[in-house]
Amino acid sequence: MKKIGVLTSGGDAPGMNAAIRAVVRKAIYHDVEVYGIKYGYQGLIDGNIEKMEIGSVGDIIQRGGTMLYSARCEEFKTEEGQQKGIEQLKKHGIEGLIVIGGDGSFMGAKKLTEKGYPCIGVPGTIDNDIPGTDFTIGFDSALNTVIDAIDKIRDTATSHERTYVIEVMGRDAGDLALWAGLADGAESILIPEKEDEFSDVIDRLKRGHDRGKKHSIIIVAEGVGSGFDFGQRIKEATDLETRVTVLGHTQRGGSPSGADRVLASRLGAKAVDLLLHGKAGRMVGIQNNKLVDHDIIEALSKKHSVDMEMYQLSKELSI
Template sequence: MKKIGVLTSGGDAPGMNAAIRAVVRKCIYHNIEVYGIKNGYQGLIDGNIEKMEIGSVGDIIQRGGTKLYSARCEEFKTDAGQEKGIEQLKKFGIEGLVVIGGDGSFRGAQKLTEKGYPCVGVPGTIDNDIPGTDFTIGFDTALNTIIEAIDKIRDTATSHERTYVIEVMGRNAGDLALWAGLADGAETILIPEAEDDFADVIARLKRGHERGKKHSIIILAEGVGSGIEYGERIQDETKLETRVTVLGHIQRGGSPTAADRVLASRLGAKAVDLLLGGKAGRMVGIQNNELVDHDIEKVLTDKHAINMEMYKLSKELSI
């Protein structure tokens, strides 16, 4: 293999730039030409591709977002769109592709592999919802952004003796909510993987108020529902002054933490190793601090599992 391409797809995640840097420099170290594909699969279809050098990825390891930009591309879900992408790969002589993103990105990688173009996926998503890896690139940074926000909101909640509902991202996974809630001592954590009886949440709030508790923090994963609607229901039921904060896309940005920079560097380099070793249709991950790789098809059919022991602990500590 003499030429490898790299792209980022789907939602951006802090640490993607560190992964791009690792892919580029690992390739150059092994005398492999490396090409950056901008704007994800849309850029692949359009031929928005350029050769990358060592300097192309200088001074990006500390930056959030993605130097290669990202876009969602409905056309690439079709056979015709995939064939257009393959034509561009042939035009540039690219023999293998590193795809950095989430499950949607991996589906594209799987299709290309099936059609004869070897791909390796690198899990980059703040949601931490990819099976086969303990952590995804961007999760740790987003988590710390949430914790910092909750700390500040708690100051206001204490000062005004209010209940706060804080809605966090995570799509259909509750990892961000669970980890942030446990780290910040939230009274209630609502995640899609566990059913919480609304009456129990209300009873817990009332018990706290009766024993003199002046404020409460409730963390709501977006997969459960609307934070605004939940806050209105709580205020109606408890008559306690309730405010809602939807953190939104602030969770995606910012300089990646050390953990995300190191994880991204390790996974990006491992992806190149797999391609050079003749492996395709794989996803790299980390389990028990060891690098692993799995069949992408299995990753896409398996279901992400949350740590329910942590969820149980959060309830025990929030009495």
């Protein structure tokens, strides 16, 4: 294999640039040409492809977002769209492709592999919802962003003796909410995998108020529902002064943490190794701090789950 491509797809995540850098430099180290495909699968269809050199990825390891940009592409879900992408790969002589993104991006990689173009998936999403890996690129950075925001909100919650509801990202996964809630001592954490009864949240607030607690932090994963709806219900049920903060896309921005830079570098390099050893239709990951790879379909067929022992611990420590 003498020419490979790399693209980022789906939502951006801190550390994607570090993964791109690792792919480019690892490939060039092995005398393989690398082509960057801009704007994900849409860029592949449109032929937005350019050769990358060592200098192309200089000074990007510390930058958030993705230098290759990202875009949603409904057309690539169709046979016609996939064929257009394949024609562009043939035109540029690209023999293998590395896709950095989440589960939707991996499905595109699967389709291309089935049509004869070997692909390797690199998990990049702040949601940490990809089976087959303990952590995804961007999760640690987003977690630290959430923790920093909650620390600041707790300061004002303490000053004004208020209850704060904080809505965090995570789609259908509760990892961000759970990890941030445990790290910041939240009184209640609402996640899709183990949704608390609303009455339990209210009971906790009332018990705290009865023993003199003046403020509380409640974290809601977006997959559970609207933070504003929960805030209104809490205010009506307790008559406590309640405020709501939706952290939104601040969680996806910013420089990647050290952990994400290292993880992205390791996974990006591993993806190149797999391609050069004739592997296809695989995803790379990390489990027990060891690099692993799995069949993409087998990985995606499994259901993501959170650490329920950690969830129980959060409840025990927030009495």
